[in-house]
Amino acid sequence: MFTSNHTAARRPTARKWLAATAGFAFAATGAISSAQAQDTIKVGVLHSLSGTMAISETTLKDTVLFMIDEQNKKGGVNGKKLEAVVVDPASNWPLFAEKARELIAKNKVAVVFGCWTSVSRKSVLPVFKELNSILFYPVQYEGEESEYNVFYTGAAPNQQAIPAVDYLMSKEGGSVKRWVLAGTDYVYPRTTNKILEAYLKSKGVKQEDIMINYTPFGHSDWQTIVSDIKKFGSAGKKTGVVSTINGDANVPFYKELGNQGIKATDIPVVAFSVGEEELAGLDTKPLLGHLAAWNYFQSVKSPGNTEFIKKWQAFTKNPKRTTNDPMEATVIGFNMWVKAVEKVKTTDATKVIDALPGITAPNLTGGTSTMLPNHHITKPVFVGEIKGDGQFDVVWKTKGLVPGDAWTDFLPGSKDLESDWVKLKCGNYNTVTKKCGGQAS
């Protein structure tokens, strides 16, 4: 994007302004790492600090910095201090690949924590494969992927979407019979909704009782859709909304729900992308009782969580700073990486990747998560209701930890695939044709 600026800057009068503008933008966006000592282990942080996704990703950058700070207080890893290398891919998908290359090839980082959107993850995959490095991906996603170089510490669909739907179907959740699947129009909602639709049909829900709706990114005029949901919901059967609406569009969506008077007792909305951070921009009183499904809530009471929140708020010097699910996933991933590096006594990517499956790390809600051979982890699933103070009240949780399933069992093509990097050395082994390299349809 800056190339066009430079071309234009050849005109003499405009030059100084454009240079100043571009300089400003550069200086403001890049958090440039300071002095680089020789005997440190470098940790790459690949999260957008500017652009649309900065709203979500900046917190994760702070989380990695916080974890590095904590680890260094304990003496670092293998006797070496950790050093963060922060780059800003500016919510620009091709730039993610460039910045990943810069981190691995130029800065020689041992591991990268980064990406939020699936498209940014897909964009960096070839780089990580080519240069054989490690990426920890901390966000809930649509599954249908398991790569040798990537560790997925966020939820797969069976660790978030499916348990949430199960809850709404249960008596406690209101015995929902009619479903609205509403999402932003991109890969995560589309795949998740495809999986959910297949799952609902397998549970005997009829086609006419499922309404699927997609909206563009940053959609702000929800009047028609909310009134459609209301109409769909007044057909006499208990209706629930499963929302995969992306972060930014949620505030106007919930405001419209509140204004049109849709209460959680009439039509509950369960969201997969709304956490404590998103609620910070909202008056939550009209949303009382609407739901979110996550593997972590700030309100979960456990000694580990209480201590984490205290330290985090001290680190950020903000006593009101919230925590959220992708933060916890980052923390778990970070701790697992530290353990693996300590186990093999090196940061060599191949050795660390081979050591990671089987490594355990405590999660903040009181359990212990394990890295599985398919590079996903075991996590508990919680359903929380929005409270008046912008936090969630956990109303339901799974009995134990749920192992992440890379390939869903509810889509044809994907259900025959299996991922096992320990025994099979393959991320997409087809159990029918007994071949590695099977494709999901």
Place this chain on the structure above:
Amino acid sequence: MGKFRDRILAIVFAIGLIVSAAGLAHAGPYEDALEKLTTDDYADTADAVTAVATSGNPMAAPLIAALQDGRLQFSAKDKKVFIKTVDDKLIDAETGKPFDGAPPDDLDAVRVNNRLRGVIDAANGALTLMAPDAAKRYESAQAVFKSRDAAVLPAVEKALEAEKIPRVKKVLTEARAAILLGADDTSPADKIAAINIIRDRGDQDSLALIESLPADTPAEVRAAATAASAQIQRNLAIWNTVQNLWYGLSLGSVLLLAAIGLAITFGVMGVINMAHGEMVMLGAYVTYVVQEIIRTRYPGLFDYSLAIALPLAFIFSAAVGIAIERSVIRFLYGRPLETLLATWGISLVLQQAVRVAFGPTNKEVGNPSWMSGAFDLGGILITYNRMWIILFTGIVFAALLAMLRFTRLGLEMRAVTQNRQMAAAVGIRTARIDALTFGLGSGIAGLAGVALSQIDNVSPNLGQGYIIDSFMVVVFGGVGNLWGTLVGALTLGIANKFLEPFAGAVLAKIAILVFIILFIQKRPRGMFALKGRAIEA
């Protein structure tokens, strides 16, 4: 003698014990229910609510109200339940008397989930059908209409007799009809009468109710139901069109509000101002800052926060606009490409500056009470915030037209736009007018920001979402023509809302874009093109 006395005493004691034990065991359903509220289990709480509601205890209504508001506290250790008053005092739920001692240290709120809220609403429905507040009675009658709980029928009939206000009476009648229609022992004639009452209500819920009749319904009832359902559907179709029109008007007004400032800077001055969206964003952040100050210092003024924010947002955005014009844009007049790039750079700088100053996350801008909620108008639902935004857009538009038409500044602005050299020749300081015009456009964008903060995210990205739409409106309406912007915005808004139900939000947006591209091919100067030399900039 002494022995005898001892024995008597012992007997008295024993009787006393038995009596008191019996007293404990038969403390009544209300007291039993209270104990269930201390187990922190949703099923127990649900049982307790039903028991409390039917106990007839005078504390039942305040207890359920407290539970609903999250003010009901319990101590698991002491097995005691307290009602927390609005001013943070504890009342013992058993006795109804203020609690004086030190509150137990494990005091926690009784938790509710959605199923419980449903139970509470149902319990409340019966309890508040006779409430002194008419709005509450109306609400609970609506709740009964939805729940159609046959057990409430006697309460509904009693309330119906006592009810004086026609609005509430109507809903009560409808609620009674809904219950009767669902009951097995209602005679066919009564059922037909019930269908007619529900038909006149005529909304989506009524339609669902009438269509959900069981298969073994007598033929004459079924015929009445079919007719009623057809009539409701006809009515709904008409109201649906009206509703779409309203939504379109509302979307159009938002587009107009965002575009109207651009209509001045781009339309009138010919500056391609990519930082226009950021002026809107700055206006929204001014609203946020004003609300923060009000919240911490003068909470009583909250309902006036928007009125206070409006002039401040205008002044602030206008000042930033003038600063940009004086420092960058004035060097680039007549060079659209450079202007585009420079203003785009400015937009990035402003976004990042706000991100650094306020953080990247959304900021909460509250809706004042007069902008929250909705009311029914015939068969459509009108939300207050959208209604006020439509009115506000109208006022801003009229004020701007009046300013351009009747003030000296407006006259000079028009003169400079129409013929710069001639205007300069008659003594107008064109440079000053340029700055003021740009400031005016930016200031109006700031006003738009105040309004948009009520319906959208207040984040550094706020402006980006509107910049494309704004350009679309101005180009479609006709560059340099405010009326064109008005017609353009409303046309696009309404077209979008009529397409959306059929095509979905994504396709509707694409269709509108394709339409504009084709339209611009046919009429490159938009709907209302200015003629003559005026537009040669």
